[in-house]
Amino acid sequence: MTGTVGQFLLRRRGGRGWHWTDVFTWVWLVGGLVLMFGPALWLVGSSFKSPAQLAEFPPTLLPYVSRTAVVPGHDKPLPLFVVKMENGETRELAEIRRIGIVAQMVDPAKPGEIVRVNIQNRTPAREIGLATGNYTEPFVHFDFLRYLQNSVFVTVVATLITLVTNSMAAFALSKYQFRGRSTVMLLILATLMVPLSVILVPLYSIISTVGLFNSLWGVILPTVATPTGVFMLRQYMLTIPDELLDAARMDKASEWQIYWRIILPLTAPALAVLAIFSVVWRWNDFLWPLIVLSRKEVYTLQVGLNTYAGELNVQWHYILAMTVVTMIPVVLVFVFLQRFITTGIAGSGLK
């Protein structure tokens, strides 16, 4: 069985033998698989471990939880231990309490009989299981639900505005002849050179002046007039024949209707790509929200997570879980829409 699978995997085209480049290829690919997915998987695995387990060194590969048993006469479930008895047999007992180095234990099957055990002779009974509290507690006790809402709001609204304004501008720049068109194109092109990090100070003062400091709109607005989006959509719209627009004009369509009923539906593939990019961009934005948002209530997930990781250095179990939550939308995009993005990048070289 293993032989056939091995043969299948290792079979070379044309039945030639293995060249060193073939070995190198597979070493690189498998190494890449481990290196690229490994850290994220380790994160996910760790996020389900209890704090005690996270403190273990060396760490276990999989998350475990202590098993418990309900014993009559005790309100709470008791933790189970594997106990090595003096006569050499091993039993599974529940611990009632610990006094010094002696633990009082009970067999769940025989609740009346208390056994005293030296704590050296017992080890926690564990099974693979998930410490889901890591996930639920930050939402209940901390502001993560708020952060999540803020991030979703920023992402959705910024993407919608980006799609509408960029597509309108791209329509004007691809389908109308007007004076100053090349000036506008040049202006937009020029700003490809100035990333946000170059205009942080004046932008911050403008945002403050118009009263958008500590507002999610202050995060959204500076990011939506993306030159990349306008360019990408314009390139696409240039491929739509002008005769279609003329036909629509003969059909008594207004220019707005032409944009809305003809251009937008026909630009759908490019809009989809821009939408995916925009969602990933806005979800992942960090530096600008970090500057604009200083009150906890308006933090996005990224800012909240960073602050949290700085403040509560010891509470890794929550940080890990929230990191996973932050990762989820992007992983969904990766799983379902990865092909769109990779072809989009290969085609236009944008990110």
Next chain:
Amino acid sequence: MGQITLSGISKNFGAVQVLEGIDLDIRKGELVVFVGPSGCGKSTLLRLIAGLDKPTGGTIAIDGRDVTPVPAADRGLAMVFQSYALYPHMSVRQNMAFGLENAHLPRPEIDARIAEASRMLEIAKLLDRRPGQLSGGQRQRVAIGRAIVRNPTAFLLDEPLSNLDAELRVSMRAELAALHQRLGTTMVYVTHDQVEAMTLADRIVVLRAGRIEQVDTPLALFNAPANVFVAGFIGAPNMNFIQGVVRGPVEGGVAVTAFDGRVVPVDAAAGALAPGDAVTLGVRPHHLRRVGPDEGLPVTVHLVEALGAETVVHGRTAEGQRILAVLAGQEPLASGDVIALAFERRQTHAFDKDGLRVAGN
């Protein structure tokens, strides 16, 4: 309804003058064809009538009303585009309904018109398909259907058959002619194919370099071309042109020296040509016939194209003038043969040194 009057139309794109001094009266119910080589401005003229472009100078009137400042949507015209310009994301039915919805027609009326048009064009089965699922001919029909449902004052057709293969083009051409007869609506049709122009048109407008060269019925254009350009453009294969010099008057015309000293009598109005004037003679290849060795012009055969029903002969005269002749039937000729060709005086066209027709009588 459907009379279109152009007066003094000119159009510049920047410094380039595309149309100049166009005056034209398109009568109600007429099928007028704009024909000319590419770049002559015929499509631009159509777009000006449509209202998709604005003229630089001059006025356009439809049924006596000046529509020059009126936008395309409000001129009551319908257009069929070269690429058909069907909305790719709409079904055939939606394509046809789009313009009517924009005009806020009631739904039953829209449905009735689509039903009527699709029955007429035999596209009823295609109504729920997208343009991408149609063949070229079907798309053509839908494009025409989209124009018909609008009940326009006039149809504007911009090279509508140029994207079809040769066979389909011939049958669609016949259908268009039938459609015009049936609807009786004015149609303005742009093409660069003079066969299409000849077969479809009530009148042909020949354009060159932004100007109208001649407007007339197909046969009038063929029989009495106003100038060398029209003579060369209309009729296939092209007319033979021979340079000559006027020798003197003859009965009803002049005698012209051409072909290495041969003298040919042609019809010309009295006083139009004086002895010594340069003149261009035109003879259509179909009007050349083969005669006995000493009765006509000797021509050395270079290439023979035997088409079965007729024989196309490419030849040269002794002085090197190229001559194309289309002889009826099958002629057993080979390259290098010398044949004699003759033509009738009444089928000879004469043009003066400016290329204008010198008409007999």
Next chain:
Amino acid sequence: MAGVLGRAAGVLAAPVAWAAALVDRPMRAWQNATGTNGMAAVFLAPNMLIFGVFVLFPLVINIAYSMTGGTALFLPDRTFVGAAQYERLLSCADYTDPKTCEEDQFWIAVRNTGVFVVFQVALMTVVAVVTALILNREIRGRSFWRAVFFFPVLLSPVVVGLIWRWILQRDGLLNAALFQLGFTPHVWLTDRFWAFAAAIGVSIWAHVGFYALIVLAGLQAIPKDLYEAAEMDGTKPGRVFWRITLPLLMPNLLVVIVLALIRAVQIFDEVFVLTGGGPGTSTMFLTQYIYEVGFASLLKNPGLASAASILMGGVLVVLTLVQLAVARRNEAKGKRQ
């Protein structure tokens, strides 16, 4: 997923269409007033308004900011100091030694960024080319493998920083692995050298998939018959790479390198989360310097931050112009071929 999206679009269609129809009325009025071409202004307006207020205007007043002093934020409240901020940034007794500079933090950031850019871009380009070459071979499940290397590209910098902080911490996965193999664990992120190396390594990990994808597109554009011809000539694989693949890939590779340079100069997010710029200032880069001076430190100095950002912007403009020149040359070459 697509089905769900489709259904969502269906539900949204009616109100959206209604809104669009509502917009149509004023739009038509405008169109009647200004003509068809007047509508271009309407379509441009929203984007250009946002663009003007939040990109263009800040860009212009940034220069004004860099010539003012004090801690006030509102430009009219600030005092004009001329080129003083630039002088402060640029005066050094010995330019090779940041300690002798008036603004030593800036020069530390410049030096760090310089070293980072050189090593990160060089290493990443090599890794990207090797990965692309391998993905371009006839391997089973190529799109799967391509996706593998692309995965980290989508992750947010904060997530990237936290993942690797978790792995590189004292009791982290790396130390555990070393311990199991019999090596001594090391506290990586508090060691100046290793923290810097980690910054380079992590940023390569996060971005290499993107560049590999562009290189791969370049490789796939090389006509197959060239390789077949080389094979017919009995050319050795190494020679094929150096004499055919690399020269034909060069235009594409130049784009990749310049793009990577532009990004590397602005490095901030993931390193900031990973190391916070530490230990000390050993992984503090230019953008973080601007952030600290302008926003985070107790003694904010917006003018100084602004001057530093303009200097960085100058470098980026030069790099972008190089990129555009390269792209134009490639395009011209493509047309000739």
